[in-house]
Amino acid sequence: MAVSPLVLPGAAEKGGPTAKSKLQSAAASSNGTPNAAQSSTEVNDVAEQMNEDEKAKYVKGKKLGEGTYANVYLGHISSSPSSLVAIKKIKVQQQYTEGMAPDAIRELKFLQELSHPNIISLISVFSSKDQNINLVLEFLPMGDLEMLIKDTSGVRYGMADIKAWMGMLSRAVWFCHENFVLHRDIKPNNLLIAADGEVKLADFGLARSFSDPYRLMTSTVITIWYRPPELLFGARQYSGAVDVWSVGLVFAELVIRVPYLQGINEVDQIAKLCMGVGTPTEENWPGVSKLPDYTVPAPPSPVMGIDHYLSMFGTVGQEGVDLLMKMLIMDPRRRITARQVLEHGWWSSDPRATKNEDLPKKGGGESKVAEDLGRRPGMVDDERAGKVARKLDFGGMR
Amino acid sequence: MAANYWESSQRRHWLFTREQLDDLRKKLEDQGQDLVQGYPLPQLRHLSIYFNQQIARLGKRLGVRQQAMATAQLYIRRFYSKVEIRQTNPYLVIATAVYLACKMEECPHHIRLVVSEGRNSWPDFFSGDTSKLGECEFFMISEMSSQMIVHHPYRTLTSLQGIFSLTQEESALAWSIINDHYMTDLPLLYAPHTVAIMAILLALVLRPNQTGVQSVGPAVGSIASAAQAALSSVHSSKPGSSDKQNAGPRTKVQRLANWLAESNVDIEDLVDCTQEIISFYEFQEQYNEKLTREQINRFVKARGLDK
Structure with a gap:
């Protein structure tokens, strides 16, 4: 699939390490289900060998950091010490008693399918002898947009x-939606930056496929500063x-360099909105008052007009402000779609977008990589805690 | 469903030719010859019917939707293309597949609930220890190379039923044929849309009558020839030549044939697919639940796999 609907075929074929055959991993058969007989020792060694081969392709280096459900290590391709990768080792929860963490499952599930220059690529997966699943991800050393x-x-x-x-962000989001995937946790610190300046959408721990018609989804997703009114309601x-x-x-936020709507809880978020x-x-x-949690502070404030946006966000020009306003249309049915975003006039108006190699940079370093990859979905940094997307209620959710 | 079938891991890594699939299975058998000889099992189709029934039992207790049960069945089939069944406790594998499929299809159940329902379903063969299921989940994800998104034929059926003006009965019959195909190797052999079209074709040929859906079993031979005839008319039909606008089922088959002639759907695949499901229905008549259960339970007990 093309990288963007507006790019000519062929132009799309470049991009970071694409994840082709993402591993033939295999844990030893003796581990999954107990087996008493000895004749089994040689069974499955083909599959095991494939896993060993895959594992041998990467050298795991020092631990970069520890997250809630994964540890992140620096690694490199065995045959090429300068080709760095990040290895995210998913912890098995308490001797398996809780099953695989849902965030880990979602991440695996989607990264296995989505391959796009602006989405972090899963290069490989292998399991290690201590029964951990290792995700080999592209190494994105330049930090994230939040740092910038x-x-x-x-x-x-x-x-x-x-x-x-x-x-780059808009192309990533368009690609997700084109593939029927909702990311549900877009925010600056999930937008990682590659060495060449390319922005990559990461952290699919809250992502899900579009629901079938009439099936319900949870509304408690997306870190609240970035959560739309329909979810707040x-x-x-x-x-x-x-x-x-x-x-x-x-x-x-890119324009004013602070989050535009910083609520301290959901009620306050609605007030800020x-x-x-x-x-x-x-x-x-029309229909908003029928949403289950609809409450708004009185008296209502009018919908902000173009003057307000121009005074605050004027640095991106008339066209830029127009695009911003269309993204912030409250009625989700009228809000601009990811595809329409890419068709907007702002992109083709002057000035043209900076080339990747000329973009401002700030070295994130290894610890930042770990922080970015190890964070639990829906969370912001510690000092910003309290604005956390509520943990998914995985048990009762339908 | 998510992502694009043509780029999917399903198409790239989990679609086999029949020879490839036979090779995989032969390799597994060769590696465990003693086991295979020591514990004979019914043919794969009959095992699949048994698994299907067990999944349905567990699924009913848990209130699992059809699509998740379909995903679970495909996980089991993928898993057993990599792992010799006699190395495993199939009941644990079934419960694990259901548990994982429910997570994947966004209708999750807590691991403890799945384990306790598993224990209720198969008290003599299922441990109450949740870590067993957690461990098996890990094993299953590994064997599937963590490729877990599955594309099903249901969506194709839903989007095509209008085009072919299927009646409710015809749709329901096609739907149940799709349900049945999870008991065959078809999901590992053909694209979901091929299966969906096969189901529509058969549904039209079987022509559910007014008294309800006629049972599939008895008339296998005549179905086969009717389907064959319909498909051969694809080759002869010239686009646009014979599309009369009567609403009878005969015309619907004709319309499908015309549509196929203009489509990129591989007719050979469709013929194979149709034959496979028809021969499945034949074998289904010889299915002996008791024998299947006994043979499975025998190796599980003898090898202590239920511990």
């Missing part, structure tokens, strides 16, 4: 740079529009 945004004294960037980053059926809202807020975007009402969003 926050480093207001060290990193300066302009509209052309924002356009480049937003372009408890909608159980939703679409790619939820991710587009998050993209809009990343856009806004009403002030910063406008109060959702039956007039601007």
